[in-house]
Amino acid sequence: xxxxxxxxxxxxxxxxxxxxxxxxxxxxxxxxxxxxxxxxxxxxxxxxxxxxxxxxxxxxxxxxxxxxxxxxxxxxxxxxxxxxxxxxxxxxxxxxxxxxxxxxxxxxxxxxxxxxxxxxxxxxxxxxxxxxxxxxxxxxxxxxxxxxxxxxxxxxxxxxxxxxxxxxxxxxxxxxxxxxxxxxxxxxxxxxxxxxxxxxxxxxxxxxxxxxxxxxxxxxxxxxxxxxxxxxxxxxxxxxxxxxxxxxxxxxxxxxxxxxxxxxxxxxxxxxxxxxxxxxxxxxxxxxxx
Amino acid sequence: xxxxxxxxxxxxxxxxxxxxxxxxxxxxxxxxxxxxxxxxxxxxxxxxxxxxxxxxxxxxxxxxxxxxxxxxxxxxxxxxxxxxxxxxxxxxxxxxxxxxxxxxxxxxxxxxxxxxxxxxxxxxxxxxxxxxxxxxxxxxxxxxxxxxxxxxxxxxxxxxxxxxxxxxxxxxxxxxxxxxxxxxxxxxxxxxxxxxxxxxxxxxxxxxxxxxxxxxxxxxxxxxxxxxxxxxxxxxxxxxxxxxxxxxxxxxxxxxxxxxxxxxxxxxxxxxxxxxxxxxxxxxxxxxxxxxxxxxxxxxxxxxxxxxxxxxxxxxxxxxxxxxxxxxxxxxxxxxxxxxxxxxxxxxxxxxxxxxxxxxxxxxxxxxxxxxxxxxxxxxxxxxxxxxxxxxx
Numbered sequence: 001x002x003x004x005x006x007x008x009x010x011x012x013x014x015x016x017x018x019x020x021x022x023x024x025x026x027x028x029x030x031x032x033x034x035x036x037x038x039x040x041x042x043x044x045x046x047x048x049x050x051x052x053x054x055x056x057x058x059x060x061x062x063x064x065x066x067x068x069x070x071x072x073x074x075x076x077x078x079x080x081x082x083x084x085x086x087x088x089x090x091x092x093x094x095x096x097x098x099x100x101x102x103x104x105x106x107x108x109x110x111x112x113x114x115x116x117x118x119x120x121x122x123x124x125x126x127x128x129x130x131x132x133x134x135x136x137x138x139x140x141x142x143x144x145x146x147x148x149x150x151x152x153x154x155x156x157x158x159x160x161x162x163x164x165x166x167x168x169x170x171x172x173x174x175x176x177x178x179x180x181x182x183x184x185x186x187x188x189x190x191x192x193x194x195x196x197x198x199x200x201x202x203x204x205x206x207x208x209x210x211x212x213x214x215x216x217x218x219x220x221x222x223x224x225x226x227x228x229x230x231x232x233x234x235x236x237x238x239x240x241x242x243x244x245x246x247x248x249x250x251x252x253x254x255x256x257x258x259x260x261x262x263x264x265x266x267x268x269x270x271x272x273x274x275x276x277x278x279x280x281x282x283x284x285x286x287x288x289x290x
Numbered sequence: 291x292x293x294x295x296x297x298x299x300x301x302x303x304x305x306x307x308x309x310x311x312x313x314x315x316x317x318x319x320x321x322x323x324x325x326x327x328x329x330x331x332x333x334x335x336x337x338x339x340x341x342x343x344x345x346x347x348x349x350x351x352x353x354x355x356x357x358x359x360x361x362x363x364x365x366x367x368x369x370x371x372x373x374x375x376x377x378x379x380x381x382x383x384x385x386x387x388x389x390x391x392x393x394x395x396x397x398x399x400x401x402x403x404x405x406x407x408x409x410x411x412x413x414x415x416x417x418x419x420x421x422x423x424x425x426x427x428x429x430x431x432x433x434x435x436x437x438x439x440x441x442x443x444x445x446x447x448x449x450x451x452x453x454x455x456x457x458x459x460x461x462x463x464x465x466x467x468x469x470x471x472x473x474x475x476x477x478x479x480x481x482x483x484x485x486x487x488x489x490x491x492x493x494x495x496x497x498x499x500x501x502x503x504x505x506x507x508x509x510x511x512x513x514x515x516x517x518x519x520x521x522x523x524x525x526x527x528x529x530x531x532x533x534x535x536x537x538x539x540x541x542x543x544x545x546x547x548x549x550x551x552x553x554x555x556x557x558x559x560x561x562x563x564x565x566x567x568x569x570x571x572x573x574x575x576x577x578x579x580x581x582x583x584x585x586x587x588x589x590x591x592x593x594x595x596x597x598x599x600x601x602x603x604x605x606x607x608x609x610x611x612x613x614x615x616x617x618x619x620x621x622x623x624x625x626x627x628x629x630x631x632x633x634x635x636x637x638x639x640x641x642x643x644x645x646x647x648x649x650x651x652x653x654x655x656x657x658x659x660x661x662x663x664x665x666x667x668x669x670x671x672x673x674x675x676x677x678x679x680x681x682x683x
Contacts, residue, residue, distance in 0.1 A: 059373075059405070075405060078320075078373060079348065108348070109318070134319050136321070137320060137321055138319070138324050138325070138328065140324065140327070140328070141345050143347060152324075152328045152331065153327060153328060153331040153343075153345050154331065154345075155331060155332050155335040155336075156335045
């Protein structure tokens, strides 16, 4: 390709990005952009009406996604993306509501909301970009930092247990649970497509490199080194028991689709219960009659 | 040994923390205060401090840890900013209500929405009725000095009230400055050993903290809680004086700059006061009688002292780095104007809101304010009581 042509070439997902906000703030080697690309690809393939989708982000590096996608989007406060999405979904049950946020936001400060949305089987999709630390503020130890890994607030290693997010999601009641890494681009896309076709609380964890903070502080090299780690140490085990998915420092990464089941959503339960106790005077609320 | 060190605002606070070595430190990362926590984490990991360092899952939990640790009888601190302080809001009232002498460094930052990480005073001004003593710093040296004094004030037996020390986000927190770091032992000696009152760890005297209190006694208890902050002014003054005797930098409720024969006065807190001093110098060289009054302590507010300092001015401009939607003016302005109410002869007074979300305020802006004050003094009329500086409208 000639240089002039390259300059003319458009970003393949430009129709889904707010190009006036580009260049983005993510570091070279960061995996968040990769997940956004997978998401765009999934949107494209799913042929979803772009007017019927809303993206909600919290705070942090991944929290910036809401500002970059050219869709209805909300950049909420730290940890509150899920309750915000819950309100959005209940006011507009016809919308596909996607929470796109980081591990610090979803499993740390917003952990309570995460388990309760899963418990209610709220019909939303949560994409959690897990880079093992609070990256935006400079790489502090998080609820997902593997034991022994260094962080700015754990300079000689983390001694706390960390969350296994798929296990937490399933235990709390999620009906679709998958985990991938930034290397598994097509798998991430496929999982997002699948989740778009499911009703209920879908959770997709994507493990991504944080080159500037996590990798550098742990002397793990650059983005490519981390992708090599994912390549060498990840193992696809669909349907694996989520109790076996703990991540140890630079240890094995079990990835795959672990949970894919159906059960009534929050709105189904509400409609069923109120129809039973109130009888005919109750008007069903939700997708088919708003 | 006392030494000059090049530190930014966050490191200055961390340096004071290292010297004081509180029993428990709990904080959650938030820009621009994160570096305080990180530096403390490093001190802890390197064995330079003995206090327990906790990384909770939110600011709400961080303040809860502080309250638990302070109730147990520990000397406790935290650091946060903006949304983090807002998330602590519920617990701020508990800390003050239980009269727990917790000390917090607050790196002043604007409040969402829209999200912005730069400095203004919306966060701490939002907490002004929570019962905490509030002290503001102009530069890194003051942040360091104020933080050390905060423990003495908070823990004084007549006060026993939490104290927050404000320093402007980025402008101070991330700016390097050469500051005098006092000798470790001298600082420790100045702060002294902490003697908790009614600690939960005193198992021979069993006690319940914070039980339910209805219409029968709640009002009396709330009233008695206020005694701490009401008793604090002489303590704040004495601690500031003693600090001066010991380390050569004396502190009061506010600083007056070239106020001796001033007829016009600009009132501004924190980092902007430094810029204002340059503006005052320029104005003075042009023969204009303008002075600066820089409040340091906002809670308890020194109404009487400030009113006495301002009563003979012809015109006063109060600059707030915060707005108070629907109020008669921004917080600093309403306090000062109210303090002047009882004086038969009082200056014309106007309010300017400046620097929201970190918008810069420069020497030229202060000079504009001064020229407006000149006009007010000349005509005796105020056309606009409330307006903005450096805002596109």
